[in-house]
Amino acid sequence: MTYAIIGFGEVGHALAQAFARKGIEVAVATTRDPESFAADAMAIGPGIIPTTLAEAAKADVIFLAVRYQSHPDVAKALPSWEGKIIVDVTNAYGVPDEELGGQPSAKAVADAFAGAKLVKGFNHLVAPVLAQDPAVHGGRRVIFLSSDDDGAAAEIAGLADKLGFAPIKLGGLSEGGLLVQGHGNAWGRLIFKDLVKFDS
Numbered sequence: 001m002t003y004a005i006i007g008f009g010e011v012g013h014a015l016a017q018a019f020a021r022k023g024i025e026v027a028v029a030t031t032r033d034p035e036s037f038a039a040d041a042m043a044i045g046p047g048i049i050p051t052t053l054a055e056a057a058k059a060d061v062i063f064l065a066v067r068y069q070s071h072p073d074v075a076k077a078l079p080s081w082e083g084k085i086i087v088d089v090t091n092a093y094g095v096p097d098e099e100l101g102g103q104p105s106a107k108a109v110a111d112a113f114a115g116a117k118l119v120k121g122f123n124h125l126v127a128p129v130l131a132q133d134p135a136v137h138g139g140r141r142v143i144f145l146s147s148d149d150d151g152a153a154a155e156i157a158g159l160a161d162k163l164g165f166a167p168i169k170l171g172g173l174s175e176g177g178l179l180v181q182g183h184g185n186a187w188g189r190l191i192f193k194d195l196v197k198f199d200s
Contacts, residue, residue, distance in 0.1 A: 004056035004057070004062045005019075005029070006029050006074055008041075012030075015089070015122065016041065018134070025047040026048060026049070030053070033052075034050035034051050053077050061084070063089055086118045087120075120176075121180075122143055124180045124188075129194055134165045140164060140165055145168070146177040
């Protein structure tokens with residue numbers, strides 16, 4: 001499996017730090033020239049590879065860590081996202097419900113990335129918390145995942161586990177996805193909940 005993070009703001013940096021901690025290689029891309037953020041990437045670790053949006057789109061698993069409003073532009077990078085898993089890390093707080101067409105924001109993102117399997121996850125923690133080592137007081141920091149594709153959810157749960165987090169699956173995008181989404185002026189009930197799981 002190859003991995004990429006599209007978006008290299010606070011959340012993109014936090015995700016890159018999670019990969020670097022475990023020595024897992026990940027490409028990072030923005031709409032800018034990779035040279036403009038190469039030093040930033042190298043400062044996080046040798047396995048954080050600055051690249052172009054077109055190159056990042058070739059990865060098997062792509063973390064979408066851009067502003068929600070930017071996701072349609074990223075989706076244009078490929079005519080079809082068939083065979084890929086998109087991890088939707090966006091938050092649509094401030095986006096009017098009418099703009100979402102009455103559906104969860106993750107469904108709108110899934111529609112934009114035609115053919116991809118979408119997993120909503122890694123979005124409920126603020127960047128400074130997400131950036132921390134997930135090993136906490138002998139437990140592991142929880143990451144919530146929701147998807148309409150069980151196989152994709154299992155794949156990302158396995159990756160979250162490798163990264164040191166405790167993945168908890170919330171079910172489909174229209175059920176569990178609503179617990180971890182921001183929309184209009186409301187946040188889902190699990191947003192910002194920094195929980196730790198202790199394995200018995």
